[in-house]
Amino acid sequence: MHKNVLANSVRLALISGAAAAAFSAPVAFAAEEDGAKVERIEVTGSRIKRTDLETSSPVTVMDATEIKASGYDRVEDVLNQLPQIEAAETAFLANGATGTATVDLRGLGSNRTLVLINGRRMQAGSITSQVADINQIPASLIKRVEVLTGGAGAVYGADAVAGVVNFVMNDDFDGFAFNAGASGYQHNNDNKYIQGLMDNKGFDYETGGTGVDGKTYTMDITMGSDFDGGKGHAVAYAVWRRNDELLQGSRDYASCALNGAGNTCGGSATTPNPHFDMFPVVNGEVDYSKEYWGYLNPNGEGFMEDDGYRYNYAPVNHFMRPNERFTTGAFINYEINEHFRPYMELSFMHNRTAGQIAESGTFFNQEILLDYNNPLLSDLQKQQLQDFFGQTPDDQFVAYIGKRNVEGGARADNLEHTSYRILTGMEGDLNDSWAYDVSFAYSATTSSSVYKNDLLAPKIPPRVGAVGTECNVEDGCLLYNVFELGGVTPEQAAQLAGVGTQTGLVTQVIYNGYVSGEFDLALPTASSNIGAVFGLERREQTYERVSDTVYEEGQLLGQGGPSPSLYGEIIVNEAFAEIAIPVFDEWNINLAARASDYSTSGTDYTYSVGTDYTLADSYKFRFSYAKAMRAPNIGELFSSQSIGLWSGDDPCAGTAAEIAEAGYTQEMCANTGVTAAQFGNITKSPAGQYNQFSGGNPELKPEEADTFTVGLVANPFDNFNFSVDYFNIEMEEVIGTIGAERILTNCATTGDSLFCDSVERSSSGSLWLGQEGYVSNLGSNIGGRKWEGVDATASYSLELGSGTLNFDLNGFYSIKKEVEPILGDDSLSYDCSGIVSTSCFASPKWRHNLTATYSADDYSVSMKWRYFDSVDYDGTADTTLIEKGGIDSFNYIDLSGNYAVTDYLTLTAGVNNIFDKEPPMVGNTLASNANTVSGFYDSLGRFLFISAGLKF
Template structure:
């Protein structure tokens, strides 16, 4: 018979528990029903996430958070990310709405300390990672088999090893004795974004219950949604006042004149001096801002399409009491597309006037303008028949930039465990996992081929002088398809002994528990770009050099748990853990991690706990060995601000290559003049920069404290209140200083171009005064052990369950379960230079360029379940408090994102405990980012945009933060599960 909890157990199982919130074990009559238990009945030894010691209770000094499988059903969540990222202690990582940036995966960021600092386990053991950053893709975890998701916040390296600075998330899979098939379909109210899933699993006990085999399979498909399908994301917004903006690389081709000829009377002599555009094919005219900006938004994905096949199984067989063999096998094929607007390309070159005329690419008026400029140039350039220009073109005829990631991942594990004596057991296993990603990019262009084809030095000349002028044959001259690959593998060999001895009880208590063991772990990862990306001769997707590296670590570890209990029932418990790790990396070598905690329960109604943990994280392959790659981060050039019109900043910017006339224009009283100068100094919100690895990196360290209390008053049956304070500090954090921070340090703080902090910006501006794209990117922003991260706050959980004493369906009685889980973020600080205590970015209650995703001061999830026999009616309330922009120097259109609430509703019905049918609607009131209203000049005129984020440099994408705020709208789902 299929093992399944009844609806009456929803008091604990329907609640999303927070990371520092313990599962209320004392409120449960039967501990075998507690989701933190790995295996065994209530009178058997069990294993709790956060320790390797087998115990007879689930109370730990480091509280365990639990998300039960029922929550996934009630939330209509097929992908693990859809529930995990709603936890109050989680800041969303990469999600299904991460198109730019995005890589087709889903990650989790515990406490906002970064996905690389959050360790993910499955059944207490490491899972497979997918790239050189060694991050687990949540898409590879079978949601339909989850028993629970356990979360421990705070360093857990002493128990599990490197990476657990923020904490551990353990996904527990359930054994089956029976079969189930099921499926789910979801669709938005607007009739798009279809998602459907089918799965099947079968398990059976054999050999008189000494063995179990479970096999499973799943297919999942998610359809795309484009940004143009939602009003709030249909336009690229920016500027002050907020208006329809976009890119300065339009499909008509924009030219910047780079010569010294007289522009008077030409199209370059307009409000945007030196700039012109082909308003119609072959015909040049003045360039207008923002009217000639290209709106790239509508052709970008809002929801990425996905197709997934997942197969696997696990089995165990007890050969003898001292030997149980077990194995796990998983294979995942995951295909995710991302789609960006057509390739923007920028080159500086010379145009041959005679060649353009002979090919009929330009009309007579444009020819006359070119010849006028050529005739007034000086020196050898005069009347040479060439015009020096910067070309900015959107290659629409080449199609969109499509990025297909197809990841094939597999993981195999074999192990043996058993009891050596009544008080001593062992567990040994070996696992190997490997992920191979095939990345195919369409829509790229070869910069060298494109340049040669427009200046006449190539075999063929192409016509870029107007929208739609490129024929398919012309496109074939420069268009390239890039094929890249990633290969990552992990090996772990682990052996552990655990048991108990002695009895320190003054009355009755458990024996002292211990665990000792050793582990060998090896990681390797490679990124293999094709020749175009590796050489840098590419426009479209970012170029990057190959990455190849790995390392191994040998570890020994130990844990100890000592309980004390008096005859009156007063209980004390002390625990300790330590691990020594010897890395093959010379920069890390041998390191210690350790932990200690205490619990004190003066009476059964109340329990206090405190825990300290010291954790480490060794640098990953990307941080150590990544080849140089070009990126385009959002940043504001200080020389494009009005502050650069005078004083030291003006002098600095002029010395750095910004035209003094433009700097004077920044001080104009005419907003149009100021805007024109800003657009020339910084024509785009993104600035090219180099990123790469640093083989000299050492380990990060963290110190975490938790203090908590659990109240279960006997005079209020069914009530549990848990509060935990957390404080985590990460030192020597590996950080790639952001381009914005580097610019601010150089131009606003140091203000000395000869200083080391400014070296990367010298000689990096092009002839227009702006930071150029390749071959003039800003400096390598490689990682270093220089930063500090600090987070602190309180998690509060309240659970209350009551028997209502009546039934609407005639079942005699019904239950009402109420739960609240909230987090108060007291501190969320980032110190880019830990040696400078005055340089701290405070992100609690903030969002923006420095802080990224919003970190609300208060975040909570509340759920109410009415359970009447086979019927469950459930509603969920998700809340984020308001957040403020983190830039104190600039007033954006939206300086504050208002408080945000979502209501979800679910109805579930069991038919004879064989068939469960569930329907629901998420975002019941269709709460979406506000749709802007525009005047005739394209300026936003309504001021009710609670989620539109002012300057487009601040928004992650889509004019909002789509991983934090819902972008689908009212969303319906229906699912059915049949059990045999």
């Protein structure tokens, strides 16, 4: 007897469907009167279509209603509200921004989160990012977002170590819709703490209310209709979005750059008034034991000792980048007959943004040889140096020069991305039990980075009179008069400015085909047949980033080092399969496996086992195990090795008292290469930035991970359901770096050559003056990760008056985020759960969203409580956080509502962060931008939004 799995799963679908996770989209099950037919759906994590939204692997769902109520039109802002997501690339980054938006599930990294559109993977986002750019996804057309925890590599391929984020688009839309919206931020600048710090420095800042700033304007249009007598359906959309820039100077808490301790306005020693770090040349060698550190005397022609003045570079930097984006696309489906149903998905995006940061400068980047015949030096300055160094007019000295290019204006990285995606395929029924799906997808992203108004390193030495160089005034060369206060003119600065350009193309080609269905076979104990999927896939990924000579040679002084061109290709051929086995009517087992052959790393295998058991018609227990892997991407394999910058602290720089206060001794610092003469005499980087030698490694192997989940989905009584899921992710052969600061501290405390061999100090002992000193921090398969946590969702509804009141909870509790820098060496392991440090992103133990929504016939009102647990500080640099005990817990209250004015017109408005809560302030060793963890906590204060929608 033929047993149809759909007909026999009606009861289970109605039970478990009612117990869907909080924030889930409603799923309709279309049944015939005799109950013989049920609509099947495809849920993230499996290609086997089923009647039950709840699978053996937990899936958190956010639907279009919640997205609309959030008021956000940037998809990264929408996702970053989920407790399971950590902020990655956002609009709140300026220095080093890629211009893309990325998603980081569980904090395991964006490169371990697979992003899908309608169950199919996206391409890399730009020439500077190896992961998907979710800017390409129009928020207005999202039907729902499904977030699957744990390895899904057996179903979708590599990169799904942390899980999958699948954007299900509204490709069955029918009618015409037009939406227009506006939003902005508002804040009251009344932070007395940082205002006092700025008063002490004499810095200007904004006070009082800002008005509405950082404004965003959006318009989108969507059209959908059947055609050819209902055989086909097409949906087309177009979205335009623009937001204004916001500078850090618009917020008092971001108007000065805090130092590493977080207790004073720090800034940069590269100031408008030039600073100099100078050493004598003795018998042809530089004597780094005798250092002169000072700057031009404002009251005379000579030098004066450094008085601690630092340039406040913060106000000029972007807090939120400007952006303009246009997106368009279409979804087309057509049924020739039940055996042939062609489909097509098209999308196009053009995105422009710019990351503005403070003026460039010489940044003490070069060791420049000078003598006392230099025409720019005054007689007083020459005499001062000769007296200090014990030299004669015939001697020489070297200088590191720090001069901020205020005469030339701010730097900006103009970033443009153009992406398109073409997917076409055919699906259909092979017979009553089996169907097929064959598709071809081509996607490409072209992008460019034009870095403007930075200073060119090769032009500096001849213009400051370096020995062996020449600046011919007759040919129009202007000397760069850094030895006279106010001596640099805009014309002199203009001769030093340069432009660096990078362009590139990222492509992805995917051939995919599979068959799905059920065998005419069932276990004797079950009334449903065994289902299966069998398929093949081929992916071809190419990556090309072309740097001009300026970038290739690292001529731009504000870039920290060269940015070479990058070329690479990865081809992978795969075979995959899934099997769903009903053991009993209440008990199912799901198996999946995938074999992947990579052109770069060979053949690897992934697999998963899942099971679910339904008890008493209201409780479903589920368990899954997955063996996942992630192959190294093109950047990790082929990036050139070069000098760049890392943010943090050199514990052996500063005075002897400062070093001792941080808990380090002279013997510890000697482990890192500090000589007795240098101890206590190495200048700290005022900006908290030091050199590192980093880059790709073509010998990398794939990462491996074991993922376990176990959970309960329950519907104990009417109108109430909940789910609780525990996950455990353990990774080995992790591709990454130990971290430059951790290498330094481990070297100091252990003396282990594994770390100390990676520390190369300059002749002066510095790791930031020039590029002679650095920490080698190359990528390799070095470590492990152990992540544990619990997801909890709940939903309750009741009839109230003429409407319905719903309560929805989505929470995440972090048990462990253990990082093993060197796999197997437990002494080096550290746990980031509940911690913030230079090695740990701010990771609250508990986060939740609790939403109460009242819905009536023509209106609804929602209030959301977003909670971030307190975070401890693990470190010594940020003394302010030490005094506070870390970052306090944060509570945000959001309010939104919509009203149907007519059958065709709906208004939506709301306020997020009603009480204008400021983000937590941290020192420059922890801040991602603007003295805070930007994009994670609400960064700009109160957010207001309004929109109007027409639908026919």
